[in-house]
Amino acid sequence: MSLNDAFRALDRQECLRLLAKAPVGRVVYTRQALPAVLPVNFSLDTDASVLLCTSPGSDLVAAIDDVVVAFEADEFDAVARSGWSVVVTGRATVVTDPAEHERLARTGPRSWMPLHDAAFVRIESEMVTGRELRGALGVAH
Amino acid sequence: MSLNDAFRALDRQECLRLLAKAPVGRVVYTRQALPAVLPVNFSLDTDASVLLCTSPGSDLVAAIDDVVVAFEADEFDAVARSGWSVVVTGRATVVTDPAEHERLARTGPRSWMPLHDAAFVRIESEMVTGRELRGALGVAH
Numbered sequence: 288m289s290l291n292d293a294f295r296a297l298d299r300q301e302c303l304r305l306l307a308k309a310p311v312g313r314v315v316y317t318r319q320a321l322p323a324v325l326p327v328n329f330s331l332d333t334d335a336s337v338l339l340c341t342s343p344g345s346d347l348v349a350a351i352d353d354v355v356v357a358f359e360a361d362e363f364d365a366v367a368r369s370g371w372s373v374v375v376t377g378r379a380t381v382v383t384d385p386a387e388h389e390r391l392a393r394t395g396p397r398s399w400m401p402l403h404d405a406a407f408v409r410i411e412s413e414m415v416t417g418r419e420l421r422g423a424l425g426v427a428h
Numbered sequence: 429m430s431l432n433d434a435f436r437a438l439d440r441q442e443c444l445r446l447l448a449k450a451p452v453g454r455v456v457y458t459r460q461a462l463p464a465v466l467p468v469n470f471s472l473d474t475d476a477s478v479l480l481c482t483s484p485g486s487d488l489v490a491a492i493d494d495v496v497v498a499f500e501a502d503e504f505d506a507v508a509r510s511g512w513s514v515v516v517t518g519r520a521t522v523v524t525d526p527a528e529h530e531r532l533a534r535t536g537p538r539s540w541m542p543l544h545d546a547a548f549v550r551i552e553s554e555m556v557t558g559r560e561l562r563g564a565l566g567v568a569h
Contacts, residue, residue, distance in 0.1 A: 324498050376462060
């Protein structure tokens with residue numbers, strides 16, 4: 288099996304379709320000059336940006352507001368050694384517009400954690416890459 | 429449900445036990461000054477370092493050799509909103525010692541991809557953190 292047989296690059300629409308069905312993704316950022324990653328639930332907004340709902344006082348909000356981050360989701364079958372992974376790279380911003388915040392409170396992601404107050408974080412899908420792995424896993428090539 | 433009820437910090441041994449049963453993790457690093465993440469299969473060495481097997485010429489090797497990276501694995505139940513996540517943070521180094529390379533060729537991780545030549549990357553488990561989520565997902569607090 289050649290590498291070309293094992294990997295197939297996914298186009299933006301395929302990536303977004305896969306992201307839309309993933310319940311959990313991982314925010315990749317830098318914290319205190321070290322690489323950091325945090326799994327979170329999310330939803331996709333109508334403009335294909337990634338929406339997170341968290342606490343306004345969270346370490347995550349402090350670390351990623353107005354910073355370029357990566358957001359990854361994947362699904363693998365360890366037996367078949369197949370699956371897919373998608374990475375969105377873009378600027379994360381806390382939603383501050385009251386009308387937008389109200390809209391997301393109705394239509395955006397719900398935190399899987401009880402929150403006294405909710406902050407919505409938007410990650411712009413400036414760069415969306417993904418690949419499908421057919422009978423091989425994503426060791427880097 | 430309070431946050432304390434929802435989250436439980438995992439000690440190093442619990443983290444390593446969970447990592448040992450995870451088939452896939454995600455290397456978190458920086459590529460061209462941007463946050464990057466790549467899912468890979470892996471194994472744990474006897475010293476609890478994370479071992480990857482990839483191609484010597486891979487972009488991943490070029491990006492992470494002798495660099496501090498994070499390595500994350502998780503497992504969530506989207507219905508129960510429960511699960512766990514573990515993050516190992518430490519220096520990644522390509523194994524260059526011939527005897528060590530030979531040992532890992534016998535006992536280390538096998539690439540899920542056919543490789544003409546295998547490079548082993550070791551991520552030292554300098555910092556190991558994890559948490560168990562009971563009825564809540566890892567939105568940041």
